[in-house]
Amino acid sequence: MADEFLVNARLGRDLAESTTQAYATSVALYLRWCARTGLAWVQATARLGRFVYWLQHEDGGSLVRLDDPVRGARRVNTVLAAVREFIRFAVATGQADPAALEPLYDLVPDWDLPADVRGEGPARLRPRARHGLREPDSLIDAASPEEILGLLRACRNARDRFIVVAMWCMGLRRGELTGVRREDVHFVADASRLGCGIFGAHVHVRRRENVNKASAKSRRHRAAPADWLTVQAYDRFMVERDACRAAQDSDFLLEALSRRAALERKVHPHMARHVVFA
Structure with missing residues (x-):
């Protein structure tokens, strides 16, 4: 399944090789976590919060200090985005039940979107990723x-x-x-x-x-x-x-x-x- 997803990303969607490699690394982390927890990758979406914790503190199979995360917020969010794409592809190709997507998204009104995107009329519901970490604001350290x-x-x-x-x-x-x-x-x-x-x-x-x-x-x-x-x-x-x-x-x-x-x-x-x- 993972191979089909990566082939589709590289050849079907014409993503860059570096992007496909990043997808492969992220999906591999997800499948490794599923194997260690004994969860099927389709059913594990209901417990993705634990996966977020594992991403932050897992290093070589062991937990590290809580005040010394292995992966930062930006890296964790990148992995989660790739996992969501992986599950969406599985559902779209009939290899996973659509119910696997439900724990990944919340339905929220589109009031936070710009007016030209939202359009006129009453608010509409749109899916929003449920899992993610707040990334700290950081200044770009450009070379002097x-x-x-x-x-x-x-x-x-x-x-x-x-x-x-x-x-x-x-x-x-x-x-x-x-x-x-x-x-x-x-x-x-x-x-x-x-x-x-x-x-x-x-x-x-x-x-x-x-x-x-x-x-x-x-x-x-x-x-x-x-x-x-x-x-x-x-x-x-x-x-x-x-x-x-x-x-x-x-x-x-x-x-x-x-x-x-x-x-x-x-x-x-x-x-x-x-x-x-x-």
């Missing part, structure tokens, strides 16, 4: 300019400096950046000659099946704008990349330049060492 500068100084080649700059300035995920092809990079003022109507320097982020396992999380194609610093870092990287004969046959933008190729490249030492900062 000083920390980014420290990373750039620690980089030993132009490729690594471009990776740091592109992720910092463009907000690209690592799976998005490592899946970029050379044809996706439009670092020109006018890309109309390339068949692109987007103005200004940008990178097209597309979801593909790549041999290097890199994948954009979103199915939707988007164009990420690039600033002057990113373009400068890209130019420095291209000098090194074009000098590496092994990388010229690859369509992927990021290629690991071998030590031998790096020694053979004819690059001015100053250009190979630093990115110019404004």
